[in-house]
Amino acid sequence: MGGYGLKHAREPESQSKMNKVVVKKPEHETIYVQIKEMVLFGEVVPGQPLTIHGLAEKLGAGVTPVREAIRRLTAEGGLATLENRRVVVPTMTMHWLEQIELVRLTVEPELAEIGAKKCGLDRILELERLDALIDEAIQKGDIRGYLEANYRFHFTIYDAADALILRRITESLWVRIGPSLRVVCGRFGTANLTDQHREATKGLRDGDLEKVKRALQEDIRQGMEFIRQTIEV
Amino acid sequence: MGGYGLKHAREPESQSKMNKVVVKKPEHETIYVQIKEMVLFGEVVPGQPLTIHGLAEKLGAGVTPVREAIRRLTAEGGLATLENRRVVVPTMTMHWLEQIELVRLTVEPELAEIGAKKCGLDRILELERLDALIDEAIQKGDIRGYLEANYRFHFTIYDAADALILRRITESLWVRIGPSLRVVCGRFGTANLTDQHREATKGLRDGDLEKVKRALQEDIRQGMEFIRQTIEV
DNA sequence: ACGTAAATAATTTGATCAAATTAATTGATA
């Protein structure tokens, strides 16, 4: 009975100073976010090997937090550790792509529908801002900018759904896709990316949930199709 | 271009001695499995606080591997870190349960169908062995035994599907469920657990895939329903 | 008793180092 070491648990309590909450996050948390964004936004390429020391140096951190961050990201599928203990960015396979598509098509429209219902005006404005950012990045051919704005667009809707588990599953699929999307953009250029975001935003404005859902579905299908074409058989 | 620190990558190569492959896994890997099984098989209770030192002591390990294992399990949802940095076994909520059920009902029947097609005789025999183990555990009221055999039964089928991503998603849902199942068994006793495994095994024997799928679906629904009843509103 | 601040204890966190493991290089031999 009882925890292994902890006697009594108390409510979490963030120390607050002068009406302003102060929460100093541990470094492994920060590092985790940074590496995740490297993967998510295409700063890293499928098959690329990573080393703990290399990451620690690049991110100006010690080796201990980096290790914890890597384990976490590995659990989410964004990275993989080979049996030689080397860490790499996984390479997409057709087999994986099919599985990812199945789950994305189940979970993301659901998230979008729930989220769309709960989107307040502030969030819709944010989405329109991101929509403009996406267009701009496409114009400029800014791959990193596109990937980041695209991610934030989707997850702004998903976050509104307030469905932690679906959200985490979805995120784990996105970190698997990130490096491949980078390849897609490099291969086909950003200009060829059709833009479902405008449709989704309009649907949001008009309260047309079905339109939002369809737009997101189409967005997913197209994205997956692009990636499919970059996988050598 | 190139990894952050690694110059050239080579094929993974397990050193083999005398025709027998030797792979010494790192301790954080072993620890991870141990903690996961604690969660999965109900050795740990919803809300229970865990400490790094406590786990390290219990598992006879250093603190470093335990930390990495915890991060990994946290990423999978089996544990959660509060903002006070304390690690706890998450408590199930109705909201979470609904999300878990949605994904389980999508992914697991799919895994079961693909897996069932690929189940060779050896695997079917293994399933029948596990089926007997489940019955035995139910008879004895052995909660841990039931949870473990039940887990191995399902994942023996799922593993046959050879669908890594679906499998990892499913596992992440099971670690979220484990502690609650333990509560269910404690509350209702093992005797009340209806047994869909027999049905599934028979379907497997007769090559009746639909029967397997239906049995698993029913199994999921019942399990979720039991958990639902233990959640206080 | 009650609440509050200070003191103490427990825990997490991150750096560092030695050992273990793995990769790359060298050199000898055919």
Place this chain on the structure above:
DNA sequence: TATCAATTAATTTGATCAAATTATTTACGT
């Protein structure tokens, strides 16, 4: 030149410790 073993280099891994953070207890005043 090609192959294979030995050597060297690079990397991961796990223990340990000091510092930071958080929890608990004690002391004190009302």
